[in-house]
Amino acid sequence: DIQMTQSPSSVSASVGDTITITCRASQGVGNWLAWYQQKPGKAPKILIYEAASLHSGVSSRFRGSGSGTYFTLTITSLQPEDFASYYCQQTNSFPFTFGGGTKVEIK
Amino acid sequence: QVQLVESGGGVVQPGESLRLSCAASTFTFSDYGMHWVRQAPGKGLEWVAFIRYDGSDKQYVASVKGRFTISRDNSKNTLDLQMNSLRVEDTAVYFCAAGFSSSLDYWGPGTLVTVSS
Helix, strand or coil: CCCEEEECCEEEECCCCCEEEEEEECCCCCCCEEEEEECCCCCCEEEEECCCEECCCCCCCEEEEEECCEEEEEECCCCHHHCCEEEEEECCCCCCCECCCEEEEEC | CCEEEEECCEEECCCCCEEEEEEEECCCHHHCEEEEEEECCCCCEEEEEEECCCCCCEEECHHHCCCEEEEEECCCCEEEEEECCCCHHHCEEEEEEEECCCCCCEECCCEEEEECC
């Protein structure tokens, strides 16, 4: 199975900040990498698919990049609604493993 | 607006069975691969199972292979997860999710399964 490692596990930031979350795969997954946002008590929502493609309706403040084994999610100009948990997921091969998550908290 | 709604969660004892369902509406269900993803209390997401749009391929995470069975009925727009021999570690919120291609694009709100003696 492909292991997905996210870092950091949590980050404190202020409204207006820019943050970057990284996701590393234990073996290459091409660009088959998705990012999700999850708020407490809610289902995850897709943000980015195929490493860098923005899902319909998602703010352009979210930017994904990377390929192979190293990926990043950058959120620019953090807004109050962005404080949530974020997960990466590889969809290159089954099982479609998730990273451990990154909680973005208000400083 | 794509709608997915899970049902069937509840409290069961270890070794018992439970069947989850997911009702889909307002999209062409038969075009989408379907997944089950779970989240233990206070933990991260764990992908559980997948079924191809036409039901011809099914995949499972190792920890549920042989115990869980995913199925779908495209005529009724429903997805099921039959869970047998449940363990305490299966306790989680179970989400169904639809993916047209390379990601899980639409999610239901989830249903809680608690396995406890």
